[in-house]
Amino acid sequence: MPNTQINQDDINKAVWGACDTFRGTISPDIYKDFILTMLFLKYISDVYKDEYKQLVKQYGDQPELINAMMAKQRFVLPKEASFWDLYDKRHEAGNGQRIDMALHAIEEANGSKLKNVFQDISFNTSNLGAEKQKNEILRHLLEDFAKDILNLRPSRVGTLDIIGNAYEYLIKHFAAGSGRTAGEFYTPPEVSDLLATLLDPQEGDEICDPACGSGSLLMKCGRRVRENFNGSKKYALFGQESIGSTWSLAKMNMFLHGEDNHRIEWGDTIRNPLLKDASGNGLLHFDIVTANPPFSLDKWGHDGAA
Known part of the structure; x- marks a missing residue:
């Protein structure tokens, strides 16, 4: 070859x-x-x-x-x-x-x-x-x-x-x-870049996207840290995705970008939040939370969010 x-x-x-x-x-x-x-x-x-x-x-x-x-x-x-x-x-x-x-x-x-x-x-x-x-x-x-x-x-x-x-x-x-369904797994890079710039994540930050799709927004935040801190990978990425096939895309996407320090859970963030602390009773806290959720959903679980 x-x-x-x-x-x-x-x-x-x-x-x-x-x-x-x-x-x-x-x-x-x-x-x-x-x-x-x-x-x-x-x-x-x-x-x-x-x-x-x-x-x-x-x-x-x-x-x-x-x-x-x-x-x-x-x-x-x-x-x-x-x-x-x-x-x-x-x-x-x-x-x-x-x-x-x-x-x-x-x-x-x-x-x-x-x-x-x-x-x-x-x-x-x-x-x-x-x-x-x-x-x-x-x-x-x-x-x-x-x-x-x-x-x-x-x-x-x-x-x-x-x-x-x-x-x-x-x-x-x-x-x-994919038209209308694209928003279920993809955030345009222009939007991801803008959000990462506005959020300006820092070295050591724990960053979460509770509706992470294929993970592109999280990875843009990780890239922002590396660019601003001499290639540092001292940060952690967290996410949750409700669609099984999209969750799989996010996991593979993370690994193919070298983002091994991640925790991506599969499940509905509103109805079944899985990013919990060590006790299993409380939710994890993060330095930055960002998301581009599927805004077009009518039944997004608001009745169970109270």
């Missing part, structure tokens, strides 16, 4: 082009979850593969040491669960089932970090047509993400921002095609 540094426009075009696999088969509001999840899987697989090669180069005659060090990676990939394992078997029947099993195994192997993140996404769905058609669609998807341009290993990508930006690029384009 080429060692030339990837640029943002190239990766954006490549991941958006992968959507052609689904166009004409299912609507964008459904296939967005397939594309975004596959980007996440491809990235963590390329990182894992890159790290393994580096360790083999250093400790090639110590397989037990290599395995022990791989078990401490940021994300652990069980056997047969990486993107490349799935790609190697793409011509066999059962692509949908294999991908689902791989995602489940990754959840299990990474404990609380990825718990339930993939539970609302199934590649083995009848939405993709009969078994033969579904298998072909998923084969094309795997081949799209296996292209050289989407070689996402760290030594080629450089900064994690490029991957995170590509994820945001996809979310933005999916939102543009």
Whole structure:
């Protein structure tokens, strides 16, 4: 594979082009979850593969040491669960089932970090047509993400921002095609930038978005801290999101932007607030609270907020 540094426009075009696999088969509001999840899987697989090669180069005659060090990676990939394992078997029947099993195994192997993140996404769905058609669609998807341009290993990508930006690029384009429902998971960057500037978060702040969607507003606040305090990551991001699939997007979005110091809960903030203190009885307090909630909702839980 080429060692030339990837640029943002190239990766954006490549991941958006992968959507052609689904166009004409299912609507964008459904296939967005397939594309975004596959980007996440491809990235963590390329990182894992890159790290393994580096360790083999250093400790090639110590397989037990290599395995022990791989078990401490940021994300652990069980056997047969990486993107490349799935790609190697793409011509066999059962692509949908294999991908689902791989995602489940990754959840299990990474404990609380990825718990339930993939539970609302199934590649083995009848939405993709009969078994033969579904298998072909998923084969094309795997081949799209296996292209050289989407070689996402760290030594080629450089900064994690490029991957995170590509994820945001996809979310933005999916939102543009979703019309009224876009507000459920997306805040335009102009709005996020303005709010982050006005709030001016400081080093050490704990920042909360109780209607966080895909997490873009929280991450803009985090970026503001880094820009103003010499790259400091001494801050914490908290959020809650009521829609399961959108909560999953937020979790993956955080990780792809390197925002590991986060706590994003899944549930209705008004009816079932989950950002509670250590006692479990009181709500957490934050230095900054910001949100762009779905203002168009009629039944938003005001009757239970008293």
